[in-house]
Amino acid sequence: MLDIPDRRVKTGISHRYLRPAQAIVDPDLARTLPAEVVASAGLDVVCHAAESFLAKPYTEREKPASPGDRPPYQGANPVADVWSQKALEYGGRFLRRAVENADDLQARGAMMLAASMAGVGFGSAGVHIPHAFAYPIAGLKHEYRPRGYPEDHAFVPHGISVIVTAPAAFEFTFSSDPERHQRAAESLGGTDLPETLRELMNDRTQARDRDRRHRPRTTKDPARRRSSRPGPEESRLAGPAVLRGPACGGAGSG
Numbered sequence: 001m002l003d004i005p006d007r008r009v010k011t012g013i014s015h016r017y018l019r020p021a022q023a024i025v026d027p028d029l030a031r032t033l034p035a036e037v038v039a040s041a042g043l044d045v046v047c048h049a050a051e052s053f054l055a056k057p058y059t060e061r062e063k064p065a066s067p068g069d070r071p072p073y074q075g076a077n078p079v080a081d082v083w084s085q086k087a088l089e090y091g092g093r094f095l096r097r098a099v100e101n102a103d104d105l106q107a108r109g110a111m112m113l114a115a116s117m118a119g120v121g122f123g124s125a126g127v128h129i130p131h132a133f134a135y136p137i138a139g140l141k142h143e144y145r146p147r148g149y150p151e152d153h154a155f156v157p158h159g160i161s162v163i164v165t166a167p168a169a170f171e172f173t174f175s176s177d178p179e180r181h182q183r184a185a186e187s188l189g190g191t192d193l194p195e196t197l198r199e200l201m202n203d204r205t206q207a208r209d210r211d212r213r214h215r216p217r218t219t220k221d222p223a224r225r226r227s228s229r230p231g232p233e234e235s236r237l238a239g240p241a242v243l244r245g246p247a248c249g250g251a252g253s254g
């Protein structure tokens, strides 16, 4: 990542020389991660998978002159779909557990595996609107001090900068392919993708503040169950709960 706070620039850079030769995917390494860090990373995984799965298909893009001219991110494709859908399924099944219980190594391991699978998916399909918005959000919101992270500087965790726009982004893209949006929601364990993402996002903040042993999981609380998408008022209220801080929506320059 390239992050230059005084220039308000944050972006990803990639080169084949930057690729690691090995990766260690070991849930024991995540045992001491604060819940907020697991939540942010897990929400990022879910967005990687959803964006890859719902990227403009490679068959609808301009055909390159030769295979060598095909860009690294070439849009949704059948191979990436396999990985993206599996990562969505794992996100739906294991993210809440991984956030709520540091000793749940099965859930933390499954989310690390989901991160790897989603990486294979977006490695060829690419990501789109939520990630495109995430970099300016992270670049401009340097007043935000998230819980669970080192307190020596302000920043917006990547997963949070992605998830805050994801529900609206997928409402925007829904009409491009309703059936695929439905499949993405179902892979994640829901029926409506924006609503399912909002619930995951809101559960993340509520899990942090409650006594986890004595209260029901948020999505199982009948009082919170909704049969339709939240209205504008609910959506407006959900925002500050997620990105709490003086900078939320208030940076004049951005």
Ligand SMILES: [Zn+2]
Binding pocket: 044, 048, 131, 158, 162
């Ligand atoms: Zn990401």
